[in-house]
Amino acid sequence: xxxxxxxxxxxxxxxxxxxxxxxxxxxxxxxxxxxxxxxxxxxxxxxxxxxxxxxxxxxxxxxxxxxxxxxxxxxxxxxxxxxxxxxxxxxxxxxxxxxxxxxxxxxxxxxxxxxxxxxxxxxxxxxxxxxxxxxxxxxxxxxxxxxxxxxxxxxxxxxxxxxxxxxxxxxxxxxxxxxxxxxxxxxxxxxxxxxxxxxxxxxxxxxxxxxxxxxxxxxxxxxxxxxxxxxxxxxxxxxxxxxxxxxxxxxxxxxxxxxxxxxxxxxxxxxxxxxxxxxxxxxxxxxxxxxxxxxxxxxxxxxxxxxxxxxxxxxxxxxxxxxxxxxxxxxxxxxxxxxxxxxxxxxxxxxxxxxxxxxxxxxxxxxxxxxxxxxxxxxxxxxxxxxxxxxxxxxxxxxxxxxxxxxxxxxxxxxxxxxxxxxxxxxxxxxxxxxxxxxxxxxxxxxxxxxxxxxxxxxxxxxxxxxxxxxxxxxxxxxxxxxxxxxxxxxxxxxxxxxxxxxxxxxxxxxxxxxxxxxxxxxxxxxxxxxxxxxxxxxxxxxxxxxxxxxxxxxxxxxxxxxxxxxxxxxxxxxxxxxxxxxxxxxxxxxxxxxxxxxxxxxxxxxxxxxxxxxxxxxxxxxxxxxxxxxxxxxxxxxxxxxxxxxxxxxxxxxxxxxxxxxxxxxxxxxxxxxxxxxxxxxxxxxxxxxxxxxxxxxxxxxxxxxxxxxxxxxxxxxxxxxxxxxxxxxxxxxxxxxxxxxxx
Numbered sequence: 001x002x003x004x005x006x007x008x009x010x011x012x013x014x015x016x017x018x019x020x021x022x023x024x025x026x027x028x029x030x031x032x033x034x035x036x037x038x039x040x041x042x043x044x045x046x047x048x049x050x051x052x053x054x055x056x057x058x059x060x061x062x063x064x065x066x067x068x069x070x071x072x073x074x075x076x077x078x079x080x081x082x083x084x085x086x087x088x089x090x091x092x093x094x095x096x097x098x099x100x101x102x103x104x105x106x107x108x109x110x111x112x113x114x115x116x117x118x119x120x121x122x123x124x125x126x127x128x129x130x131x132x133x134x135x136x137x138x139x140x141x142x143x144x145x146x147x148x149x150x151x152x153x154x155x156x157x158x159x160x161x162x163x164x165x166x167x168x169x170x171x172x173x174x175x176x177x178x179x180x181x182x183x184x185x186x187x188x189x190x191x192x193x194x195x196x197x198x199x200x201x202x203x204x205x206x207x208x209x210x211x212x213x214x215x216x217x218x219x220x221x222x223x224x225x226x227x228x229x230x231x232x233x234x235x236x237x238x239x240x241x242x243x244x245x246x247x248x249x250x251x252x253x254x255x256x257x258x259x260x261x262x263x264x265x266x267x268x269x270x271x272x273x274x275x276x277x278x279x280x281x282x283x284x285x286x287x288x289x290x291x292x293x294x295x296x297x298x299x300x301x302x303x304x305x306x307x308x309x310x311x312x313x314x315x316x317x318x319x320x321x322x323x324x325x326x327x328x329x330x331x332x333x334x335x336x337x338x339x340x341x342x343x344x345x346x347x348x349x350x351x352x353x354x355x356x357x358x359x360x361x362x363x364x365x366x367x368x369x370x371x372x373x374x375x376x377x378x379x380x381x382x383x384x385x386x387x388x389x390x391x392x393x394x395x396x397x398x399x400x401x402x403x404x405x406x407x408x409x410x411x412x413x414x415x416x417x418x419x420x421x422x423x424x425x426x427x428x429x430x431x432x433x434x435x436x437x438x439x440x441x442x443x444x445x446x447x448x449x450x451x452x453x454x455x456x457x458x459x460x461x462x463x464x465x466x467x468x469x470x471x472x473x474x475x476x477x478x479x480x481x482x483x484x485x486x487x488x489x490x491x492x493x494x495x496x497x498x499x500x501x502x503x504x505x506x507x508x509x510x511x512x513x514x515x516x517x518x519x520x521x522x523x524x525x526x527x528x529x530x531x532x533x534x535x536x537x538x539x540x541x542x543x544x545x546x547x548x549x550x551x552x553x554x555x556x557x558x559x560x561x562x563x564x565x566x567x568x569x570x571x572x573x574x575x576x577x578x579x580x581x582x583x584x585x586x587x588x589x590x591x592x593x594x595x596x597x598x599x600x601x602x603x604x605x606x607x608x609x610x611x612x613x614x615x616x617x618x619x620x621x622x623x624x625x626x627x628x629x630x631x632x633x634x635x636x637x638x639x640x641x642x643x644x645x646x647x648x649x650x651x652x653x654x655x656x657x658x659x660x661x662x663x664x665x666x667x668x669x670x671x672x673x674x675x676x677x678x679x680x681x682x683x684x685x686x687x688x689x690x691x692x693x694x695x696x697x698x699x700x701x702x703x704x705x706x707x708x709x710x711x712x713x714x715x716x717x718x719x720x721x722x723x724x725x726x727x728x729x730x731x732x733x734x735x736x737x738x739x740x741x742x743x744x745x
Contacts, residue, residue: 107164
């Protein structure tokens with residue numbers, strides 16, 4: 001018996017190794033003769049365009065390989081995917097696999113690795129996009145290395161991909177963690193938070209559809225404020241002791257049925273009493289008394305006309321003795337301090353969530369904005385009103401599309417170009433339409449103007465001209481269509497909404513043609529505009545024709561940050577050495593980070609160009625300024641001439657930040673029109689139904705405190721293109737930049 005106990009103790013103290021077999025050489029096949037554990041596309045459309053097959057003739061290891069071959073035009077790439085849900089002890093992960101290609105002239109083949117956290121957010125990713133394999137090649141081993149954060153990872157995905165044309169074979173996939181094969185790596189010991197163990201409402205809230213009344217609406221608005229406050233303030237919730245989504249569903253029936261504010265307070269107080277009383281906080285008052293640009297807004301929670309005295313006292317106690325350490329649901333990104341929303345379940349099996357989960361979606365997003373959006377003060381309305389005005393859309397949503405529209409309308413109320421419904425809603429994608437025309441149209445002088453006609457087989461070039469005005473679409477005039485879709489078009493300002501409207505709504509359809517009325521120099525005619533698959537006809541001709549850098553003439557250099565690489569800077573310095581001016585065309589998104597490379601080249605003194613406001617986990621809802629950041633340095637090869645930066649609504653985020661860095665130099669002028677007004681690192685948000693959005697996560701300001709959010713960067717001379725200029729094929733902003741350099745300042 002003693003020997004048995006000794007053996008048992010030894011076994012319990014042994015390290016547990018994974019012993020995971022990943023079927024990396026595809027030797028184990030299922031009943032359909034396909035490798036076990038592997039997925040062969042992300043959707044049926046992809047499967048049709050890029051079928052995956054087992055190949056027993058061409059292989060690198062064992063009996064089989066897997067091939068991906070382009071067969072159709074329904075998708076632009078194909079994949080194989082192996083998901084791994086085990087979590088391992090380690091810091092670095094490496095994928096190795098063999099790859100063989102044939103006839104890849106457009107696109108590439110490669111390996112890919114993606115690491116997701118519990119909310120489904122991607123925390124590490126590489127798909128060999130910059131080093132993919134082209135042409136016809138024999139078997140060769142390739143590798144991807146990434147950081148592996150075992151504290152955050154929930155799922156590992158790896159596999160192979162083919163983008164473009166041709167065919168690719170894959171074989172002998174191997175995973176290494178800290179240079180050890182996966183079978184020799186220890187499994188991480190996971191201590192499950194209590195919040196993870198509460199799965200009572202994993203498949204539904206139990207809240208059935210109901211009708212709103214004035215009292216119920218009032219109850220639900222205050223409940224949202226109450227639930228969001230406790231989520232980010234109460235220490236027990238911050239510790240992860242409660243599944244706060246599930247607790248909402250336990251609370252909702254009683255607050256929906258409350259017949260008065262007094263009954264509502266009673267029910268909320270009963271709910272609060274179930275939570276442990278927080279310990280006294282020694283430094284909370286000190287934190288509150290610091291200097292802040294924005295302080296928290298708790299809505300009606302501390303209004304004694306609505307909340308009864310005893311509940312008010314208890315809420316005040318929580319506020320004054322709140323959590324000031326780690327929080328299960330929120331942290332600030334190291335080194336940047338934008339919010340990272342953690343452990344938010346996406347509930348992917350609910351494309352149309354039930355009434356309770358729709359309220360959860362509203363409350364979750366509202367609370368994130370209320371406590372961690374750095375631009376809450378410039379949204380344009382009291383954020384509490386957004387909760388009130390959105391409630392009916394969420395409660396009354398009758399299907400997946402209604403729900404998607406409700407979410408999209410709420411996101412639009414934030415007035416942040418980073419904040420859109422980026423993924424997850426099949427219904428919204430279908431609502432927008434799968435077809436687009438083979439042309440580009442932009443709003444110029446308040447009218448929708450055709451600015452480019454793409455090479456195509458749809459015969460638009462013989463019927464339409466650049467400079468034509470699209471006066472109506474499907475019988476609706478353009479101004480009416482703008483009004484119809486504006487509430488579904490999130491952006492920081494009107495210029496950027498107009499930027500996005502054509503490609504998102506006006507010139508999208510599920511029909512293969514759109515009837516448009518065209519105004520050409522006062523002559524009106526109707527035309528049935530042919531439509532093509534969005535992925536096939538959408539182009540950005542401005543980007544396609546641009547060069548990374550060039551000489552416009554012997555005195556003028558030109559740089560296009562969308563294609564610029566920092567490795568080019570040495571050659572640029574030589575090429576532009578004798579020029580008198582440089583034009584930086586920032587009507588794009590920079591492909592590399594330029595403020596301290598190209599920025600130091602054109603700025604010979606180190607001075608501040610930006611400062612930030614950041615939120616706080618210790619005092620949710622507060623934001624304060626950090627120190628200003630500098631760029632510029634004295635060097636023997638600093639540029640001595642003038643620099644003009646061109647901007648417009650396409651200049652967004654990093655483009656705006658880079659412009660700020662450049663214009664802090666006295667030899668730089670900025671011309672153009674209102675930029676996208678969305679700067680700062682982004683924070684990802686996931687909502688029930690798997691809907692994904694983002695927000696600008698830190699406040700970006702000029703050193704003098706002037707904002708950039710919504711208003712965009714400072715512009716020295718405002719200039720917009722004209723319809724006449726478009727007809728003549730002119731780039732009027734570029735011409736103005738050349739003129740500005742020639743005049744000097």
